[in-house]
């Protein structure tokens with residue numbers, strides 16, 4: 038029985054990529070800087086303190102991969118452990134450092150074209166697009182129309198949104214059109230309808246925008262507003278066939294957990310399972326140990342690293358989340374069958390010590406663990422697609438257009 042469990046640790050970069058300068062990210066290092074802050078006692082909160090404790094991830098070679106990627110072993114982690122998995126780091130060939138690019142490239146479909154972006158910090162969106170949305174969705178107007186952090190924008194405009202019924206439109210350095218609306222006063226279904234309309238208008242208008250994202254929230258006043266797990270991404274489809282497509286076409290299973298199905302616009306997914314928060318994402322993943330059949334890919338996106346800690350520049354929170362992830366890992370590793378493969382990777386960086394609130398262009402970890410894999414260093418991989426190509430090889434699927442298999 039051949040099965041792969043892909044654990045996508047969203048935003049866990051392990052060192053500035055060779056082309057990071059182009060993104061203003063030379064020197065960024067998500068894992069390295071978190072470890073450094075922890076070791077220096079600068080990442081304490083009510084639940085964690087002191088050096089970063091990741092014994093299980095270190096045993097799999099995460100720290101060694103980071104050391105090879107950036108030339109410095111992450112502070113406080115155990116360099117004497119000999120990794121029991123194949124480990125390395127991968128460079129991204131896609132033009133952007135966004136979530137779809139990272140996920141699609143991993144699956145053999147890099148984004149070699151440039152996305153459209155809304156670059157202006159204020160008045161970011163074209164007036165004709167906004168006018169069309171107001172008119173077609175019968176809106177009383179809109180708020181925002183700027184670059185913003187999705188939590189700060191709620192503190193600034195959430196109350197006005199509740200009073201006026203005007204949706205909050207905002208964007209970031211990513212190719213995104215985000216819409217924040219109150220789940221109760223505006224309505225969740227109405228928000229989804231508005232996002233679908235925005236998706237259609239952006240596609241028809243040739244704006245080349247990767248995603249529209251519904252950002253529903255609850256609460257009654259600034260400071261108490263909270264985004265909910267009903268976030269929904271409306272992505273365009275990957276430009277070429279992916280590992281997921283090939284598995285589905287071959288009659289196998291592709292079980293997408295969390296945001297995965299949204300990110301691939303449903304393409305190649307045979308079953309989509311919703312889960313919110315690291316604990317639920319882990320539970321849903323582990324449940325597949327006894328459910329997924331032969332020739333299946335179980336693919337989980339652990340989004341919280343990115344959305345709850347990376348973008349929020351919350352170093353202690355990110356460290357705490359990594360330690361939680363590390364504690365759950367044995368529940369999977371100890372129950373693997375002889376044909377099970379565990380893959381750990383990331384889609385980009387989001388260094389919580391870096392300026393701004395955007396992603397960072399970094400190498401991502403490549404970790405393959407299981408009986409079919411020889412432990413040891415894989416070194417630097419030229420593209421994330423090497424992961425997908427290796428999985429295609431493992432499952433006996435037709436080759437992907439990009440990537441070299443290391444299996």
Ligand SMILES: O=P(O)(O)O[C@H]1O[C@H](CO)[C@@H](O)[C@H]1O
Nearest residue numbers: 185186187188209211213348
């Ligand atoms: O600040 P929030 O809303 O979390 O936005 C983040 O999430 C979006 C998708 O990755 C990006 O635009 C990024 O900036």
Ligand SMILES: [Mn+2]
Nearest residue numbers: 047048136384
């Ligand atoms: Mn991401």
Ligand SMILES: [Mn+2]
Nearest residue numbers: 343344348396
């Ligand atoms: Mn992000």
